[in-house]
Amino acid sequence: MQRPTLFVTSVWWWPQNYWAVPPCWRERSNKLLVLLFENSLMQQFLDVSYRNQEHVLVARWMQQMRTGTDFEAGYRYLLRMARQHDCPFWLLDVRRCPPNCVQQAQWLLHEFCPLVELLFNDAAPIFGAHLVFPSHLAHYMEVILPILAHPANSSYQVAAFIDEGPTIKWLHSQQST
Numbered sequence: 001m002q003r004p005t006l007f008v009t010s011v012w013w014w015p016q017n018y019w020a021v022p023p024c025w026r027e028r029s030n031k032l033l034v035l036l037f038e039n040s041l042m043q044q045f046l047d048v049s050y051r052n053q054e055h056v057l058v059a060r061w062m063q064q065m066r067t068g069t070d071f072e073a074g075y076r077y078l079l080r081m082a083r084q085h086d087c088p089f090w091l092l093d094v095r096r097c098p099p100n101c102v103q104q105a106q107w108l109l110h111e112f113c114p115l116v117e118l119l120f121n122d123a124a125p126i127f128g129a130h131l132v133f134p135s136h137l138a139h140y141m142e143v144i145l146p147i148l149a150h151p152a153n154s155s156y157q158v159a160a161f162i163d164e165g166p167t168i169k170w171l172h173s174q175q176s177t
Contacts, residue, residue, distance in 0.1 A: 045061060045062050045070065045074070046059060046060070046061055046062065046074045046077060046078070047059070047060045047062055048060075048077065048078060048081045050081070050085045050087060054168065054171075054172070055087060055089060055175065056087065056089045056090070056091055056168065056171050057078070057081060057082050057085060057087045057089065057090045057091070058090075058091045058093070059074075059078050059081075059090060059091070059092050059093065060093040060096075061074070061093065061094055061095075061096050061097045062096065071104055071107075072107065072111075072112075075108070075112055076112075076115075078090065078092075079112075079115065079116060079119065082126070083119060083120070088120065088124060088125065088126045088127060089126075089127050089129075089171045089174060089175060090126065090127065090128045090129065090171075091129050091131060091164070091167055091168065091171060092128055092129065092130045092131065093131040093164075094130055094131065094132055095131060095132060095133050098136075099132070099136040099139045099140060099143075099144070100140075100144050102143065102147065105143070105144045105147040105148060106147065108147075108148060108156070109147055109148055109150055109153055112156070113148075113153050113155050113156040114155070116155045116156050117154075117155035120155070125154055125155050125156055125157045126155060126156050126157070127157050127158075127159075127170075127171060127174045128156060128157070128158045128159075129158070129159050129160075129161060129167045129168075129170055129171050130144075130158060130159070130160045130161070131160075131161055131162070131163075131164060131167050132160050132161070132162060133162070134162045137160055137162055140160035141160060144158075144160075145158055145159070145160060157174075
């Protein structure tokens, strides 16, 4: 059997005759393309980096999320990166986004937090420090944080800050407890 010719453009490759590729190769290439596509989309609006010395995962939204699906995909990507680095301490810089709405907070509480609990398998929760604009702080304190402070939610502890210094200090204080 003759091997198919592959076209290579940057990181994307696609066989000249897709159906000539054995099904197991097609399945693997489709999964790879989906993963590459998802990661490239995430990097357009979400920058995630791990600070090894501080044991903190930093997520900075680079632009406003267009849909609720972007919001959910961003948090799922963040969770995947947290698992990769085994890091339960997150700095979430959401200053370039409008404040979370009640529906997004409800999604975090009912869908995301149980997923966090399931995937991390620890008694210790995830600590999410939200870095927000001063004008958004009252909304976070009065609307979003009370929703996430639900008694059934022990897997995701949150706080909101307007300056990165106190945010990092809070995350470090959670590491020592």
